[in-house]
Amino acid sequence: MATAAEAEAMRRAVALAARGLGHTSPNPVVGCVILDADGRTAGEGWHQGAGGPHAEIHALRAAGERARGGTAVVTLEPCNHTGRTGPCAQALLDAGIARVVYAVADPNDQAAGGAATLAAAGADVESGLLADQAAAGNEAWLASTRLGRPFVLWKYAATLDGRSAAADGTSRWITSAESRADVHRLRAEADAVVVGSGTLRADDPHLAVRGPGGARQPLRVVLDSKGTIAPGARVLDGAAPTLVAVAEDAPAVPPGAEAVRLPRAAAGPGLDIPALLEELYARGVRSVLLEGGPTLAGAFLAARAVDKVVGYLAPVLLGAGTHALADAGITTITQALRLELTDVTRLGPDLRVTAVPAVP
Numbered sequence: 001m002a003t004a005a006e007a008e009a010m011r012r013a014v015a016l017a018a019r020g021l022g023h024t025s026p027n028p029v030v031g032c033v034i035l036d037a038d039g040r041t042a043g044e045g046w047h048q049g050a051g052g053p054h055a056e057i058h059a060l061r062a063a064g065e066r067a068r069g070g071t072a073v074v075t076l077e078p079c080n081h082t083g084r085t086g087p088c089a090q091a092l093l094d095a096g097i098a099r100v101v102y103a104v105a106d107p108n109d110q111a112a113g114g115a116a117t118l119a120a121a122g123a124d125v126e127s128g129l130l131a132d133q134a135a136a137g138n139e140a141w142l143a144s145t146r147l148g149r150p151f152v153l154w155k156y157a158a159t160l161d162g163r164s165a166a167a168d169g170t171s172r173w174i175t176s177a178e179s180r181a182d183v184h185r186l187r188a189e190a191d192a193v194v195v196g197s198g199t200l201r202a203d204d205p206h207l208a209v210r211g212p213g214g215a216r217q218p219l220r221v222v223l224d225s226k227g228t229i230a231p232g233a234r235v236l237d238g239a240a241p242t243l244v245a246v247a248e249d250a251p252a253v254p255p256g257a258e259a260v261r262l263p264r265a266a267a268g269p270g271l272d273i274p275a276l277l278e279e280l281y282a283r284g285v286r287s288v289l290l291e292g293g294p295t296l297a298g299a300f301l302a303a304r305a306v307d308k309v310v311g312y313l314a315p316v317l318l319g320a321g322t323h324a325l326a327d328a329g330i331t332t333i334t335q336a337l338r339l340e341l342t343d344v345t346r347l348g349p350d351l352r353v354t355a356v357p358a359v360p
């Protein structure tokens with residue numbers, strides 16, 4: 001049984017891990033707290049970026065000699081492999097750690113096995129403490145490791161009657177400043193932000209994260225099967241890397257972006273979504289924020305490639321105009337994509353609804 005001090009340390013480790021969100025892909029976010037033999041905090045650390053030291057190593061360095069006889073509390077099972085860095089299980093043993101409490105088992109085959117190594121060497125090992133919180137903090141990485149493709153969050157903003165733009169195409173600003181700030185947070189945590197050519201034409205979005213100079217920027221991805229992107233589009237401004245996906249026979253993409261050629265979708269308009277996700281995964285993208293618009297969202301949903309939905313609903317009615325979601329290949333009610341609400345929050349005047357596909 002974990003002690004109260006260990007539970008407190010795990011809460012802290014989950015918070016430390018979150019500091020890495022948006023910075024660690026293709027690696028997970030991980031937090032670690034070292035307690036000395038008397039149960040007092042001796043060191044803390046979190047994983048700050050792929051290729052850098054793992055959370056346990058940062059925490060061990062901070063703890064120094066106080067780690068001897070102590071306990072390591074870590075959000076993910078310590079690794080057992082030599083990858084970009086050495087095995088943390090061995091580093092914990094070398095530092096004289098007597099007990100390891102971790103939240104979530106490592107699903108990465110190459111790295112797993114740390115718990116067994118630690119136990120075989122005589123350490124006391126416990127798993128599962130605050131597993132739900134730790135897993136939620138690492139949601140995208142855990143899901144992408146399991147799926148072998150990036151985790152996809154579809155975000156939309158709409159009126160209470162589900163419209164994202166008025167009949168004449170105008171859409172600024174349906175949702176409030178609070179909602180728009182929340183979207184910025186989602187962007188900052190994503191590895192890639194994806195939009196379709198319709199959204200590009202209608203809104204000319206910039207898709208960069210605002211913040212102090214040098215803030216990490218997600219990859220901006222435009223799905224533009226016909227290669228219609230105009231020179232001078234704001235995503236071509238160099239403020240962040242941009243990838244424009246076009247069909248094999250499309251014209252050249254203007255300067256300011258990298259072009260990638262993808263097959264067309266087997267059914268419906270546009271490009272093949274699984275091929276896009278494969279391409280992004282190969283580039284180290286583990287989380288995708290799908291930002292628009294309704295046609296692209298329909299294509300992702302038809303491909304069953306949406307893992308989470310965040311809707312910002314404004315107390316506004318339009319009655320006519322663009323629906324937040326276009327055709328998703330659903331023609332009859334038995335095919336409806338059923339979701340399960342995981343959160344409902346008021347943001348200023350708006351409602352933010354979070355949902356995940358219901359397990360059938």
Ligand code: AOF
Nearest residue numbers: 027030047054055079083084085108111
């Ligand atoms: C991390 N940070 O704090 C922990 C990880 O490529 P490497 O050598 O950095 O190994 C990455 C794997 O190590 C990762 O996929 C995960 O399975 C395991 N643990 N990784 O990046 C950490 N503890």
Ligand code: ZN
Nearest residue numbers: 054079087088
């Ligand atoms: Zn490690």
